[in-house]
Amino acid sequence: MRTLLVDHHTDLARTMQAALGDSCFAVDVAHTLEDASTAFSCASYEILLMELPMPDGDGLHWLAQLRRDKHSVPVIIMSSVNDLGWRIAIFNCGADDFLPKPVSTDELIARMRAVLRRSTQISDPILVFGNLQFDPISRQVFVEGQPVKIARRELSILEHLLNRAGRIVSRTQLEVNLYAFDDVVSTNALEAGIYRLRKSLCQAEATLRINTVRGIGYILEPTGAASQYVSRNESKTGLETRI
Template sequence: MRTLLVDHHADLTRAVRVALGDSGFAVDVVGTLEQASSAFCCASYEILLLELVLPDGDGLDWLRQLRSEGHSVPAVVMSNIDHLEQRIAVFNGGADDFLVKPVFTDELIARMRAVLRRSTQMTDPIIVFGNLHFDPIGRQVSVAGHPLMAARRELCILEHLLNRAGRIVPRAHLEDHLYSFNDEVSANALEVGIYRLRGHLNRSGATPRIKTVRGIGYILECPTSVTSA
């Protein structure tokens, strides 16, 4: 999940970025509203984490502007001020959730996933395709009831392919949502991830298969009859 974190407190952003990265989020960190606006012009985000007090303005005013421009990205606001009037103003300004600082990363991640579930109207978060079950909240995969172990990046690839199962997922879409601006990514990083994920699926006896659509991207298919590799 591509995430934009707007906060100028280095200690907090460092801890949050590491924790979210370990949980499957690709995080871009900016410290001003000007940088946040530039990031929105360059990338597509699934969720926004926003501090209210920033060096160049009010985060809530910026969020209101985003909403007025039609941006519906889920937003979690963070602040060390906790007055009832402020909380009401935050929600009225377009926020989906509000956390009081100091932020505990486990709670933040749980809140983020809850917001994402609501935004996609997910009643059952478990994704089922063929004999493969994927839990995006717990980041767990099973094939015919048996756990499948894969690296964090491979699980992120699988999640995006499952969300569009049976449809082509452009290479650019995967790269845009898997990697943040600060990630050091080799030219063939996506191909390596796809190759390793295919290996996990084949060895586990998973019925879904990843097909390369040359020059475009990838598609996750589930043939009616599959011979395990």
């Protein structure tokens, strides 16, 4: 899940970024409110983590403006200030949750999942396609009710394809949502991830397949569905065309 962490403490932000990355969150870090505004203009985020106060401006004013601009992204505030008036102001400005510092990473991740669960409660958050089920909050995949272990990067690929099942997803769309701005990504990283995901789904006997749309991207379809988009020339890369 694409996450924006706004924290001016460089070392702490780097540590938190690594910990969240291990739990399937692609994290961009902004060290100032100006950087945070720039990040929001360049990418779409599923959750915002924000440390307050910020040294370069009024973080609560920035958050309130974010809400006035109709950004509905869930927001968790972290702060060493923990008096009642401060907490009330945080929630009144649009925060969804608050954590006093120092923050336990395990508790933060649990609260992130709880906030994301609440934000999707108006509809069933479980994604179902063929005999596969995916819970985007717990990050669990099941085929015919049996758990399937999929690596975190491939899990993120699967999530984005499931959210757009039956539609073409471009390489650019996938890369923007899978990788943070400062991730070091090889030129064939996406293809390798798709290959590993296809292999995992095939071994689990999932009734779906990932077809390649030559020169554009990928499309998730049911097993047996005819597709005009499947590339017949992927043997040149050593990657399988479909599961």
